[in-house]
Amino acid sequence: MLQFDAETARILEDSYQGSDVQRRRLANIAALAPSAGERIVDIGAGNGLLSLDISRAVGPEGGVTAVDPSPDMREAATQRCAGRDNIRIVPGDAAALPLDDASVDGAVALQVFEYLDDIPAALAEAYRVLRPGGRLVIGDFHWDSQVWHADAPDRTARILRMWDRHMVWRTLPAHLPGMLRAAGFEVSAVVPELFHDTQLRTDGIARMMMLLISAYARQTGAPEASEVDGWLEEQHRLAAEGRFFFALTHYVTSARKV
């Protein structure tokens, strides 16, 4: 899987403040609907932006526990959330949350579950820490929805197949409802959030994907790494010629502990 090291954290930082990733965050927060005084766990909290947004909604009487196994990501979250007394940033894994049974009102995992080897274990753990009636929101891409227009489509297909190797689950949103029900949850909604652009915006999700895909190719030394520069060049050229076309759909899946 892609290493979320200091360099990756820096790349994500720019894009995460952009309008696309903000929209993705807001869609997950809207589904979670945190309210004043609630206790929320942010599973795989990453650089802390989501935890920070949720901490405003739960206010000083509530609290957010931001859990992430990566020291680099926790460091980024610690810097971002400095001075916020109602956010606790802790090491941990989705399959072993450092929380008591029935101790939270809501749990959210935004683009985390597609990296997990053992989703039933993570769902059982979310079920354990939620109070009865507590909400779980899981946001992930369905990678079959990814479209990059290209003059060299075979090269693009090879690069995307290489990118597939960075995650465990390519089509997780299609599996989640069944997995959630098997774990004892009631599924409340599955809502698509489409990202589509005909421009290559600096702060857009397409630009973020180009950065992450090329970083992953170089990190792993994949044979396809030699093709990545050509692919990036092609995407910039298509954008300059007004022929850029990108689409990707994120799904927000909401469930309740019954």
Ligand SMILES: C[S@@+](CC[C@H](N)C(=O)[O-])C[C@H]1O[C@@H](n2cnc3c(N)ncnc32)[C@H](O)[C@@H]1O
């Ligand atoms: C793409 S980032 C998403 C970060 C954040 N949720 C957001 O959207 O702003 C994925 C995060 O999942 C974390 N992660 C990876 N494996 C994990 C696991 N087994 N349990 C919990 N988090 C994990 C990574 O360290 C990383 O911070």
